[in-house]
Amino acid sequence: MEGSAIAMMIIGIVIIWGGLAASIVNAVIKARQNGSKSDS
Amino acid sequence: MGFILAAAGSAIGLGNIWRFPAVAYENGGGAFFLPYLFALLTAGIPLLILEFAIGHKYRASAPGSFAKINRKFQGIGWWQLVICFVIAVYYAAVIAWALSYAVFSINLRWGDDTEGFLFGQYLKLADTPGQFGGIVPGVFIPLIVVWLVTLFVLYSGVRKGIEVANKIMLPALFVLFAILVIRALTLEGAAEGLNAFFKPNWDTILNGKVWVAAYGQIFFSLSIGFAIMVTYSSYLSKKSDITNSAFITGFANSGFELLAGIGVFGILGFMAAQQGVGVDEVVSGGVGLAFVVFPQIINTLPALNGFFGFLFFASLVLAGLTSLISIVETYIAGLQEKFNISRAKAVLYGGGLTTIVSIVFSSKGGLFFLDVVDYFINNFGVALAGLVEVIAVAWIARQLGKLQEHANSVSDIRLGLWWKVCLAVITPIVLGYMMVDNIITNIRENYGGYETWFVSAYGWAVAALAILLGIVFSLFRNNAPEIAASDSKEVSR
Numbered sequence: 001m002e003g004s005a006i007a008m009m010i011i012g013i014v015i016i017w018g019g020l021a022a023s024i025v026n027a028v029i030k031a032r033q034n035g036s037k038s039d040s
Numbered sequence: 041m042g043f044i045l046a047a048a049g050s051a052i053g054l055g056n057i058w059r060f061p062a063v064a065y066e067n068g069g070g071a072f073f074l075p076y077l078f079a080l081l082t083a084g085i086p087l088l089i090l091e092f093a094i095g096h097k098y099r100a101s102a103p104g105s106f107a108k109i110n111r112k113f114q115g116i117g118w119w120q121l122v123i124c125f126v127i128a129v130y131y132a133a134v135i136a137w138a139l140s141y142a143v144f145s146i147n148l149r150w151g152d153d154t155e156g157f158l159f160g161q162y163l164k165l166a167d168t169p170g171q172f173g174g175i176v177p178g179v180f181i182p183l184i185v186v187w188l189v190t191l192f193v194l195y196s197g198v199r200k201g202i203e204v205a206n207k208i209m210l211p212a213l214f215v216l217f218a219i220l221v222i223r224a225l226t227l228e229g230a231a232e233g234l235n236a237f238f239k240p241n242w243d244t245i246l247n248g249k250v251w252v253a254a255y256g257q258i259f260f261s262l263s264i265g266f267a268i269m270v271t272y273s274s275y276l277s278k279k280s281d282i283t284n285s286a287f288i289t290g291f292a293n294s295g296f297e298l299l300a301g302i303g304v305f306g307i308l309g310f311m312a313a314q315q316g317v318g319v320d321e322v323v324s325g326g327v328g329l330a331f332v333v334f335p336q337i338i339n340t341l342p343a344l345n346g347f348f349g350f351l352f353f354a355s356l357v358l359a360g361l362t363s364l365i366s367i368v369e370t371y372i373a374g375l376q377e378k379f380n381i382s383r384a385k386a387v388l389y390g391g392g393l394t395t396i397v398s399i400v401f402s403s404k405g406g407l408f409f410l411d412v413v414d415y416f417i418n419n420f421g422v423a424l425a426g427l428v429e430v431i432a433v434a435w436i437a438r439q440l441g442k443l444q445e446h447a448n449s450v451s452d453i454r455l456g457l458w459w460k461v462c463l464a465v466i467t468p469i470v471l472g473y474m475m476v477d478n479i480i481t482n483i484r485e486n487y488g489g490y491e492t493w494f495v496s497a498y499g500w501a502v503a504a505l506a507i508l509l510g511i512v513f514s515l516f517r518n519n520a521p522e523i524a525a526s527d528s529k530e531v532s533r
Contacts, residue, residue, distance in 0.1 A: 001231050001234055001235045001238070002235055002239055004070065004239060004240055005069075005070055005234065005235045005237075005238035005239040005240070006238070007070075008069075008070030008071075008073055008238045008239070008240050009070070009234065009238045009302075011073065012070075012073045012077075012238075012298055013298065015077055016077075016291055016294045016295050016298050017291075017295050017298070019287065019291040020288065020291035020292055020295045023284055023287040023288040023291055024288060026284050026452060026453075027044070027281065027284055027285075027288060030281060030284070030452060034279075
C-alpha cells in the first residue's frame, strides 16, 4: 500500500472508530454515575 | 443499550455493505473521507439528533410527533410511513435473495456462471420490464420466511421483540463480518485492493458532485428522513442522553461502513490478483457486487469456500433484517396510534398487507420493479421527505430552539449554534441541490434506460402516490385518545 493510502486509512479509522469509542465510553460513564446516584 | 442497538441496527443495512465501498471508490477513494466525515458531522448526526429529539419530546409515532409540532405537519409523518411501506415491500425481497444464497453457499450452487445463475436459474428474470411472468417459488418461499421472522419480532413487542432481536442480531452481524474481513485481509492481493480504496485522488475534492455523493451516502445510510428514528426514540426513557445516542448511532453506522469497505476491497483485490487485472476492472456495487461478483470470489477462495460464502450472505440477512424490522415498526406504531388498535392487530393488518404486496417482487419481473421503485422512492421519497421535514421544523414551525433546549436538558454534549446552522442552512441547501439535480437528470433521461411508461407507472407514480396517501391518511380522524408521555412505552437505553 502507498503511504497516502495508509495515511487515509489511519485517519478514517481514528476519527470514526475513535469517535464511536469515545461516545460509548461517555455513555458507560454516565450510566455508572446514574447507577451510583440511585444506589445512594 | 437496547435503543442504541436498535437504532444502529436500523442504520446498518445492506447499503453499508454494497453501496458505501463503491460510492467511496468512485468519488476519490481516500479523498472521499473528507467530504464524508464533513457530511456526517454537519448533516448526519445533526439530523439524527433532530429526529431523536422530536420522538423523545413528543413521545409518539412520526405522524403523532409531527402533529404535536403543528397539526398540519401530520401529513409529513404519514408520507414518511407510506415511504417505509414501499421500501419494506421490496427490501424484504432482497433479504430473501440473501437467505437463498446463504443456503446456496453450502455447495456453491451458483456454479461458474454466477451472472447466468442469478438472472436465469434463480430469479428467472422476465424478458422485458413490466412483465410479472408468475411467481418464482425459489424467491417466494424465503420471502415468506423473512416476513414470518419480521412479523414475529414485531408482534413480540418493543422490549421483548425489537430490543431482543437487535441484541442478538447486531453483535452476530459484527462477529460474522469481522471474521470475513480478517479472512479478506489475509488473501493475496488484499493490499492492492485496500490501496485502491484508500488512495486519495485529491483532484476530486473540489468537485461538487463528490460532496453531494457524500451527503447522499450519509443521508441514505443513516435511516433519517423516514420516521424510523422518531418512532424508536419515542420509546426512550425520559432521562436518556439523546445527543450522545445520536453520536453513537452515527459513528457505529460509519464504523461498519468503513469495515465493509476494508472487507469488500480486500476481497476485490484478491479477485483482481487472481484474474491478473487491475482492481478498477473488478469494482462494482449493489446487487451485482453481492450476488454476481461475490459468488465468483467465493468460488476462487483457497479453502472453506462454502463457510465464507455463508458468512457473507448471513451478514447480509442480519443487516437487512434489523433494518426491515425498524422500517415496518414505523407504520405498526402509526396504525396503533391512529386507529387505537392493539399491537397484534396492527402487525396483522400492516404487516399482512406488506407481505401480500411484496409478493410482486417474487415474480419473474420482480427485479425490474425493484430497481425502479427503489431508485424513485429513495430519491423522490426519502430525500424529499427529509428536505420537507427540515424546512417544516426549522423554518415554518421554528422549533429548533425548543428541540435544542429539550436535547440539552437530557444530554451531556450541549448543542450550540452549530446544530441550528447545520439543520437550517447546510442540510436544506444540500438536499435541495440534490433534489433539483435529480429531477433535471431524470427529466432529461429515463432512469436505467427503461421505457417512459415503466418509469412513470412504477417510479414517478409510486413516489407521487406516497405523497397523496400521506395527505389522505392525515385527513382521517384520529381514533386514539391524546397520547400522554407514558413510562410504559419506554425501553431500556
